[in-house]
Amino acid sequence: MLRLDLSARKALSLGKDAVFRLLVLMMIFLGWLAGMGAAGLLGLDEIYHQWQLNQKSHVSVYLMPDSTPRQIETLEEALIIIPGVRDIKRLDQDSIRQLVQPYLDDRTSLPLPKILDVKVVEGLDRAAFDAQVHSLFPLAEIDDARAMLKIVADGVQLAQTAVFAVASVIFIVLALLVSLTVRSGLQAQQRSLAVLQYVGATNGFLTLLVMQQVLQRAIIGTVGAAILGAACLWGLQESYDSMSTYLTYQVWMAIIAVPLALMVVVMVSAYWSAVTTLSQRQVTADGITS
């Protein structure tokens, strides 16, 4: 970029405009907000993903309490050869008691069901699996996490849509704000603009003067927002141990990338506003200044 002389920069100073001076603070705040939103979105996605993997990789088979070890063994042998089944574990009585406790009276004498915890992979043929179980244990229940998964997926999607909507609003608001600021700033500097044009400043040069001032503030705003966001993530990580699993590389990137994207939006908006405002200042019938 063309380097500008200090006095040329001083000649068209948008810094006098109160809104323009607030630009840095606005960018820090909105950039941070949008960054945190995006980071939260990605973090939530990660949480959901990890949980989903966990849910998907286990199938529980509930057998009647009176099932004999021999019958169970037969089932195990039949199941383990189904493609996609990795491992089968028989839960011991204590774990089962713990699992079903919430649904049972404490001193109940009801016999406990037998539970098989089957570890599976993605390519499991569920139909074959279910058919095999039911051929040996017609009354067996196969715990299916799919319905639950769908509810959670819908919830996650809703949250993501909401965050996305808020972030979009932030971007639009900032773009409008910058546009308005540049326009009013140039409007307020008609005299300086006219004098600069009298000594030979082109619209390109004047645009450059505007862009340089916006860029200066946008950089501070972006860096500020990124630092603030990163500090917040760091704080979360330090306070909750479990957090670090979800604060993936992408989450950290988002906290920096979003303010950067915001800066691009600000620059484009400022450029567009400066160009249109300046080109509308064509020589009028009675001159620019009268």
Added chain:
Amino acid sequence: MITFENVSYHYSNAEKAAVEKVSFELEEGSFNYLTGPSGAGKTTLFRMMYMDMTPTKGRLTVFGRNVSAMSQDDISLMRRRMGIVFQDFRLLPHLTVKENVSLPLTLTGPMSQQQESCVDEIIDWVGLGHKSNILPGFLSGGEKQRVAIARAVVNRPRLLIADEPTGNVDASMGRRIMHLFTELNKQGTTLLIATHDRELMADCPAPSIIVENGRISKLHAA
């Protein structure tokens, strides 16, 4: 260099035209005065020359180009070859004397060492060396006028148009400024000066274009 062909200018809010069917030509390297009573249309002619407004009728060419067919950027680039002294100075109030004078040189990037010293030299020449870091608001009318003149000549323009450049300065400063102008003229700058000052015209004789009621009434040889 500048050609007026039947040029008229009618301010949109005025009853009659401020300039009416004016034709004349300024040759490259020439030196002319533009005189006439107050309200005759001198500033209006100037404003058309520096392309602040385009003729409502007729044809005006500056540096060989029709001003009615130029874009804002064409106009800006043209003005880089012109020095303009405005009747009302048009300094930027938030820039110091030195920054105001430097302005035309800053359009193409930071100033060179040589340009810096050229700025200092010209400020010294108009007698404001000791006030170069002062804002225009603290200057007298005559001092502001000298800043405006320094800004107009700092770029060594090919065309210098000055609207009453000595209207606010004393006689000796007036002569000093005229000396600077004639020096530039000798080096090839085309010069057009609007003035009422008969003494000045007698000191530095040159042909005059006399405007009255928006028309050229006479072309006076020196």
